[in-house]
Amino acid sequence: MQHSPIKGRGSISNRTSRFEQLQRVAFDDEWGASDQDNCAPRPVTIVSNETAKSIISHNDSPDVPFDQSINPYRGCEHGCIYCYARPTHAYLNHSPGLDFETRLYAKHNAAELLRKALSQASYLPKLIALGANTDPYQPIERRLRITSSILTVLNEFNHPVAITTKSASITHDIDLLAQMASKKLVRVYMSIGSLDGEIARTLEPRAxxxxxRLNALRKLAAAGIPTGVIVAPVIPALTDHDIEKILFSAQEAGAQYAAYVLLRLPLEISELFREWLAAHHPLKEAHVMNLLKQMRGGKTYDSDFRTRMKGSGIFADLIRQRFRKACAKAGLNPERRAHFALNTADFCRPTQAGKQGELF
Structure with missing residues (x-):
């Protein structure tokens, strides 16, 4: 039974998670349906407060350039159908489908927990990634300002942070980010997967x-904040033709660094993405999935750390070569390590009121 797209939402359905014993499947009982039945109410966004026990997450993945991160929110209202964080909502007994983009959790005590963690004498400063799982500047950030409070704490401690987002609202914190950039404490990556407004509207509906995003890059760069662009996700036969355009447009806006990630479809995302393709690009569905399988060793997804970000095979090599040549021509990634190095030497723990200062 075909599901219809929901305006402003990425997922076509609310598939039950892999942990549920009972699976719910819609089917046509041939009794017909009235117009009223076909007009289901649009799902609303529900935001719940979560009192987190810890705020810094750690990982040891060899293909990820950081080993600690902060996620102010669970779930993401941007609704990107390809988001690799969708399966994590299953741990909350929610669907990785519509639930992921409508049932959100805000870690209201994030700044408090971060201040406690950084104040520990045993803590050693090293890069923190902000937005590694869900977007720290998703729409509810404009009201809740949790990401902003986290940045304020990091600035107080002179702690370096790398931010990844696909939201232009990051410019609301441009003064704070510029202050941190003057101390070499921050860099910002803007994620752009396509310049086609129609594709972006359905692929990532509330981003x-x-x-x-390009205008936001321009403002950030003009304020002296080191910026980069991540071409993600690269979807074969759908968005890959925009690789060069994105790189040149981002460079013109002031970006200095670039990276890309091939579409990843782990766990429930595979079927969710297939539904999206069938609804929005039915004539390309088979072609897109076949090309993706050729880049994933014949499977929809390969979790091998050596290839999961870039894929393998002829088409993956072609994308890799196109990306490198375009970066070279645009002048992106020059002296990458030296230019984007962040500072940990000035990390300090502010003296709290009522507490004795350190002698040495």
Whole structure:
């Protein structure tokens, strides 16, 4: 039974998670349906407060350039159908489908927990990634300002942070980010997968439009904040033709660094993405999935750390070569390590009121 797209939402359905014993499947009982039955109410966004026990997450993945991160929110209202964080909502007994983009959790005590963690004498400063799982500047951030409070704490401690987002609302914190950039404490990566407004509108329905993201890059770069662009996800036969355009447009906006990630479809995302393709690009569905399988060793997804970000095979090599040549031509990634190095030498723990200062 075909599901219809929901305006403003990425997922077509609310598939039950892999942990549920009972699976719910819609089917046509041939009794017909009235117009009223076909007009289901649009799902609303529900935000719940979560009192987190810890705020810094750690990972040891060899293909990820950081080993600690902070996620202010669970779930993401941007609704990107390809988001690799969708399966994590299953741990909350929610669907990785519509639940992921409508049932959100805000860690209201994030700044408090971060201040406690950084104040520990045993803590050693090293890069923290902000937005590694869900977007720290998703729409509810404009009201809750949890990401902003986290950045304030990091600035107080002179702690380095790397931010990844696809939201132009990051410019709301441009003054704070500029202050941190003057101390070599921050760099910002804008994620742009396509410059086609129609594709972006359905692929990532509540994220900023591609043009707005480029404008945000321009403002950040003008404020002296080191910026980069992540071309993600690269979807074969759908968005891969935009690779060069994105790189040149980002460079013109002030980006200095670039990376890319091939579409990843772990666990429930595979079927969710197939539903999206069938609804929005039915004539390309088979072609896109076949090309993706050729880049994943014949499977929809390969979790091998050596290839999961870039894929393997002829088509993956072609994308890799195109990306490198375009970066070279645009002048992106020059002296990458030296230019993007962040500072940990000035990390300090502010003296709290009522506490004795350190002698040495």
């Amino acid at each position: 900023s439009a591609p043009g707005a």
